[in-house]
Amino acid sequence: MAGIKAFVDSCNGTLDSVPDRYMMPNGAADVSRYAVLPIVDVASKSFERDLVDACAKYGMFQLKNHGIHTEDVMRCALEFFNSPSEDKMRYYTEEIFTPVRYCTSMMPSKEEKLEWHDHLQMWLKEESLGAHPWPAFPASYRDVGSEYARNIFKLGKRMLLVMSEGLGLRTSRLLEAFEDMVLLTRANFYPACPNPRQALGMEGHTDSGGLTFVLQDGVGGLQLKQGEDWYNVRPLEGMLVVNMGDQLEVRLSNGRYKSILHRVMVNSKSSRLSVGAFLGPSLDAEISPIPELVSQESPAKYRSRTYRDYMHEVYTEHFSGKNVYVA
Numbered sequence: 001m002a003g004i005k006a007f008v009d010s011c012n013g014t015l016d017s018v019p020d021r022y023m024m025p026n027g028a029a030d031v032s033r034y035a036v037l038p039i040v041d042v043a044s045k046s047f048e049r050d051l052v053d054a055c056a057k058y059g060m061f062q063l064k065n066h067g068i069h070t071e072d073v074m075r076c077a078l079e080f081f082n083s084p085s086e087d088k089m090r091y092y093t094e095e096i097f098t099p100v101r102y103c104t105s106m107m108p109s110k111e112e113k114l115e116w117h118d119h120l121q122m123w124l125k126e127e128s129l130g131a132h133p134w135p136a137f138p139a140s141y142r143d144v145g146s147e148y149a150r151n152i153f154k155l156g157k158r159m160l161l162v163m164s165e166g167l168g169l170r171t172s173r174l175l176e177a178f179e180d181m182v183l184l185t186r187a188n189f190y191p192a193c194p195n196p197r198q199a200l201g202m203e204g205h206t207d208s209g210g211l212t213f214v215l216q217d218g219v220g221g222l223q224l225k226q227g228e229d230w231y232n233v234r235p236l237e238g239m240l241v242v243n244m245g246d247q248l249e250v251r252l253s254n255g256r257y258k259s260i261l262h263r264v265m266v267n268s269k270s271s272r273l274s275v276g277a278f279l280g281p282s283l284d285a286e287i288s289p290i291p292e293l294v295s296q297e298s299p300a301k302y303r304s305r306t307y308r309d310y311m312h313e314v315y316t317e318h319f320s321g322k323n324v325y326v327a
């Protein structure tokens, strides 16, 4: 299982139907609606107010003037995916906690149906970016990836301080709950697909981490669910799509900040690239609703678990068709 890109490439443009293994039972209907999402400007005077508002009311928004060098990161990721399959396969593993994981779909050996993407996933710690086993190609990955991660840590911490106050908590409260933060980065490559109604780039999910930052190219395909309907998230050049993940929002805030259900459609004309960064607590941090946010009127909705156990459950439960995030 060398991944979907290698398969599509090997067909040399003759692939005209979706292989059975990728046929999703309820394929995705074409959606032409666009989500109305706030644009939060980090350089604006009203940044703090706008951020809290966007987190509480929308759970997903576009971030501008964020200071991340988006082009470098996208270029490195694309060069990695465009490298020979045998080179990429050196990093192939289904193990979710390996520092560098190249894989396809979620856990292909366990999945009946596969998602139409390959990905490169890395677990990063702020204090050891230099020592991280970065992919050997492209050669610039180490420098570009380290700088990108450093900037995401910086931006994320600044946002968490504001978001903590937005919940009426001490400024540093969320950061403290995260303990020693980890950043999971995940570059996703979605090849062009002969029948985008039958396959899915990524099935509907909420992100398991705390705060998600997604860089997407101009192709489009990311969608979020509001009520019963799916809406496209418009790709806006240079902006980061930010959304709330399960740890921070659903668990720590006891439901006050919502973790947003989203998915990715594929496209018949073009491949698509995205790079997600998921800022989360230390894998060993015990995550439960912050006591100040729990009261008789608002009892704890979630039981305590470490981020590591939670991730494990998400993967296992995924295969049994349950959604753990409400439990």
Ligand code: OGA
Residues within 6 Å of the ligand: 186, 188, 202, 207, 214, 216, 221, 222, 262, 263, 264, 274, 275, 276
């Ligand atoms: C993810 C994700 C969105 C995208 O990696 O969890 O939702 O646009 N990615 O690729």
Ligand code: NI
Residues within 6 Å of the ligand: 205, 206, 207, 262
């Ligand atoms: Ni996601």
